[in-house]
Amino acid sequence: MSRDKVASGIAGLDQVLDGGFPRNRITLVEGAPGTGKTTVGLQFMLAAAERGERALFFSVAQSEGELRMIAESHGMDLSKIWVRSSEIDERPEDSAISVDSSESSLAQLVHDVTEAINTVKPDVMVFDSLLELRLLSSGSVAYRQNLLALRQQIRQAEVTALLLDHVADDPASGHEQGILHGVLKLEAILPPIGSMHRRLSVVKMRGSKFREGYHDFRIRSGGVSVFPRIVPSENDRGSVTLEQLGIEDETLSRMLGGGLEFGTTALIAGQAGSGKSTLSTLFARQAALQGKEAALFLFEERPEIFQARSSSLGMPLEESMKSGNLSLRHYDPTEVSPGEFCRDVVAAVEHGARVVVIDSLTGYLNALPDRDNVLTHLHTLLQYLARQGCLVLVTLAQKGLLGEPPVSELETSYLADSVIILRQYAHRSQIRRSIAVLKKRHSVHERGIQELVIRPGAVEVIELSPEAAESAQAAQEMTGA
Incomplete structure (x- = not known):
């Protein structure tokens, strides 16, 4: 890390x-109540203390007891941090310093901040929060003067500082962004169903590089986890040879022009029960048996049900999972943000995954309110993986x-290099499945329709008889991919 930077204690941040x-330098961390400002500040302090630096947390907004309660909920130990809070400390033997802010005038508060900095001589500090400074000031001009005075004290002490503040419509607010060196904004959005969606953005950071845009984050027991927005060009491996994943099934291999290429995306579309998950599992297992790692991300079936179904179809996954060549991860779509999901996929790739299965895109997107932006996230992720x-x-x-004519509410075919269409159709007294390769950019492929057979102990593609082909063709002619 550069000597000009101080680690935040949060890897993603x-x-x-x-x-x-x-x-x-001084950075403003602003956000509505509950967005995680105090937790970010505590993690920053703890990281500094672990490096042997002196850390001061000056809180006017919360008592020392409240800070310790927050810290304990995350399993944080504040014993190495100097805390100045708004109540008289009941344990004088403790290393913390406390202030009775209920009796303090603005002048007294400024004096206490100065005294704390001179006493502790911190390397890093957090001031929580500017809202109280704003309320104690007589007006907008006075608040700006007091903020400038606070900035001057911190600069003279050569401290790396975070100033926490509530986002407000108060006309006295807004001075901070122009006065301070950097601004980090935290937001929380409550969807109609599911957990809170939290995101952050860097509004400015003078003279310093940063990644623009929104970045999802989550508050868990242990603190804040940040999931940086994916940039397709990061860690770019340069030119990629379009090696194919070979397929044992001769008919399917021929339909695909030998197989599917690494560095590409294949979309498998079809109605309920047409075999989408089964076919994607066949490809993933084929990769694992060839010694290439495959990671499956499931949004509909639980892993144990998925494994049992695969085994019943002659595709046991246990051995590949034990060897580390295949992994399953299940998500509740309402409990994971797009940024977190994308970063989990990236982590799997960084650990060696060559084949990634997302099953299903529909189950994921239907649970999210901001569908258009999620598609943008996904498109970016697919570009990165390619x-x-x-x-x-x-x-x-x-x-x-x-x-019935198949219908797709989402226009996703542009995301894919290959498109495989699955259909169900009636033939005599049976319901059968058909398969066709609608699109394949990187190799010649067959455009015929064949039968996908899924039965106990086997999954295979067989050539249709002329009679059955007529029924299958009628089903495949219905668009909607």
Whole structure:
């Protein structure tokens, strides 16, 4: 890390800030109540203390007891941090310093801040929060003067500082962004269903690189985790040879022109029960058996049900999972943000995954309120994975049952290099499945329609008889991919 930066104590945030907060500079951390400002400040302090630096947390907004309660909920130990709070400390033997802010005038508060800095001589500090400073000031002009005075004290002490503040419509607010060196904004959005969606952005950071845009984050037991926005060009491996994933099934291999290429995305679309998950599992298992790692991200089936179903179809996954060549991860779509999901996929690739399966895109997107932005996240993720030489398989459920035209609410075919269409159709007294390769950019492929057979102990593609082909063709002619 650069000597000009101080680590935030949050790995993802350090990525966003290109190494951390600017050293000996003041950064404003603003957000509504509950967005995680205090937790970010505590993690910053703890990281500094672990490095052997002197850390001061000056809180006017919360008592020392309240700060310790927050810290304990995350398993944080504040014994190495100097805390100045708004109540008289009941344990004088403690290393903390406390202030009775209920009796303090603004002048007294400024004096207490100065005394704390001179006494502790901190390397890093947090001031929580500017709201109280604003309320104690007689007006907008006075607040600006007091803020400038606070900035001057911190600068003279050569401290790397975070000033926490509530986002407000108060006309006295707004001076901070122009006066201070950097601004980090935290936001929390409550969706109609599911957990809070939290995101942050760097409004400015003078003279310092940072990653622009919104970055999702989550508050868990242990603190804040930040998931930096994916940039497709990061860690670009340069030119990628379009090596194919070979397929044992001769008919399917021939339909695909030999197989699917690494560095591309394949979309498997079809109605309910047409075999999308089964076909994607066949590809992933084929990769694992060839010694290439595959990571499956499930949004509909639980892993134990997925494994049992795969085994019943002659595709046991246990051995590949034990060897580390295949992994399963299940998500509740309402509990994971797009940024967190994208970073989990990136982490799997960084650990060696060459094949990535997302099953299903429909289950994921239907649970999220901001669908358009999620598609942008996904498009960015797919571009990144292509640059890493991964083969990505995405399943898409289409509406409509047997005999009904299939409909896709989402326009996703532009995301894919290959598109495989699955259908169900009636033939005599049976319901059968058909398969066709609608699109394939990187090799010649067959455009015929064949039968996908899914039965106990086996999954295979067989050539249709002329009679059955007529029924299958009628089903495949219905668009909606």
